[in-house]
Amino acid sequence: MSIDKSPEDVAGSGVRLEELTRRGAARRDILRAMMASGMMSMTGAGLLAMSGQALAQGKPKQGGKIRVATQSSSATDTLDPAKGAVSTDYVRANMLYNGLTEYDSHLGAQMALAQSIDTKDATVWVIKLRNGVQFHDGKALAPADVVWSLTRHKDPATASKAKTLADQFKEVKASGPNEVTITLQGANADLPVILADSHFMIVKDGTSDFKTAVGTGPFKLKDFSPGVRTVVVRNEHYWKPGLPHLDEIELVGIGDEPARVNALLSGDVQLINQVDPRSAARIKGTSGFAVQETKTGGYTDLIMRDEGGITGNADFRRGLMYLLDREQIRNTVLLGYGSIGNDQPIDPTNKYYFAGLPQRTFDPQKAKFYFQKAKLGNAPVQVYASPAADGSVEMAMLLQQVAPQAGLNLKVVRTPSDGYWSNHWMKHPLTFGNINARPSADVIFTQFFKSDAPWNEANWKNPQFDQMLVAARGEPDEAKRKKIYGDMQVLVHDDGGIGIPMFLSSIDAHSTKLKGLGSIPIAGLMGFKFAENVWLDT
């Protein structure tokens, strides 16, 4: 496959392409369509520009300064894309750096610093770099920068959050003056999507000290003080023509949600993220402010860990899943900001979502039947919940309320956020987890469901599933691939040991003067990529 550029070429078949992408078509479908219409080349920027137009709210204006407040900022704030852990880090990385590819509004990969990505067998990938891209200090982008940026994740001392993803890179080497070749451990047709992950953004060759940030991104660093603020100014030499629109962005963290909303409503900041559904109505009711919902694949799940006890019993698990009152969770915990889950991790926005899987519903009678079959008895069962896993405390309470109807003696153990992930998550038979949206079905299955995955939450071991995972990863035929992913969803739904009642929406709020904010289903704030796309309408 080959994706080549030039914005003009696209104009003719624009409408058709947009339809395809809106449907969530895969790269290959688009390519096939382009072949059919005699259009041999296609630009990432062109396609991006069109999806931008779809969201257009008037003509973009240049200039202006905004303040943005995200929910998490602390002394751990980093300028190193590999270490990014919270929303401020991802937003910062997206302002300062670029990846080889980037997500579009359907989580497909568009070319960014890469001009084209080609492969024959999904194992050896040849990446041609875009010409004329400069780092903020004037140095031209070179293959050595890409090699360094991708290989440093494998060194444990980098403390990269994407190490497990990077471990599949067998070799990354410069193969020409403007070309990099990546050889994978095994075939993976999703590589372009994986490369769009913000951890894999491109830094300058040899950078290991991130006291300042020299990237290729739309903004240059002006001031960075961890836990306080980040100020960036427009990069005049940005490689995307006409972008960014704003002159300056100040990014601050306000951990307290009411304080964040107040800062927006008082006009101190123009954009905030992670708005509680309870505040959304208040913001919508104030003139001059609007709410932007992004449906994501992120979820809070009830983990029934298979470690020999009752939580490994298939009947007990099934009973508990029938006790999840999904409608009520959506209406009372999420106030409608979420979509109903079906105990498998692929959400309805995903192109591989298997719609044919019958929806599990709230049914205390069935739950009672399965509990009796599992010989549950009266022994109390403890479930651990924490504010660290969004909404888990409320879900646990709802579960506790309906448990007696099915003869279950459920005890909720509330633990503080602090230390929850290292001390409780996956450490007890029954806990809650919280998984952020992942860029592809392959990544989520590999990280959380493969038998030997370090975060196999339910300790679920299924050799058949593992085989299907590898098969789907290297499967070039889109239809066959979708079929395999569908079967895998059925497997997880049936005995994966994970109750996924809801997929969570991310809620942003902004001043209506701020235009151009779209939604990319990986996360709020336009998949953290709002900076180069928004403008101020004065």
Place this chain on the structure above:
Amino acid sequence: MKVHAQRLIAARLGLALLTLLIVSAIVFGLTGLLPGDAAQQALGQAATPEQVAALRHQFGLDQPALQRYFEWLAHVVTGNFGTSLSNSMPVSQLIATRLPNSLMLAGLTTLVSVPVALLIGILSAMFRGSLLDRTLNVLTLSTVAVPEFLIATIAVLIFAVKLRWLPALSYLSEVTSFGALVRIYAMPVTTLCCVIVAQMARMTRAAVLDQLNAPYVEMARLKGASPARIVLRHVLPNTIGPIANAIALSLSYLFGGVVIVESIFNYPGLASLMVDAVTNRDMPLVQGCVMVFCSAYLVLVLIADMCQIISNPRLRQR
């Protein structure tokens, strides 16, 4: 000042150093008891055992705790507070960026709250039992009884969101004029004043009342001194000791105890830095912050003690 007073102060300083040492040991021990360590916190939910082990080694967390403590101590003696584990910047630099902010907030609050508290305390002592006394009493007690986050949140809702007179956040970058300073600090300072004025005012009232019952006051009254002159000229010098101590204790709260106000107004002070540090199990940073808080407390108490010594002729003359 005479030898006795000097010796007293030298002893205080020695005790202060000892206190710092003991506090650092206790804090080190307690942070060690917290679940998880800096490596796990840095990697978060995404940690794999190999990565945690590698990072632990990099941070030196694989060394025995005692060894780590004494290494830290040896560095501190030479003025080196080490490097933050969570973002690899020098601890002294991180503290240096926040300390001026904390001092500014504490300083402004002191400037406003101390005169107000003294005035309230003296007035209510002079007119003890009157309507004024009781009104001031109820007012100060109710402000201290209302939690500060409530006062702060309501103030933000009224003055920032509804009226838009004041900014909801304290942006330090915008302090360009006196007017801007007032606008920015109005709400945080007022909130903090609500918390500390009551205690200082009540201590002042009690100290002044105590002296008003003394025979020398009766003497002054008999010789025809006005009530104002009695309080200002005769009583106040005798109450400096206890009042200074009350003020010192209240002000020490302004360093470590202001974390709620800092988070509501997004004020980048030391307290929130320390909370971050504890959350990240960032030992060097926690220790650095604790040393600053502890020193500030000791300095305030020392100043109060000196006030007491200087204001007491018996101690001063010896």
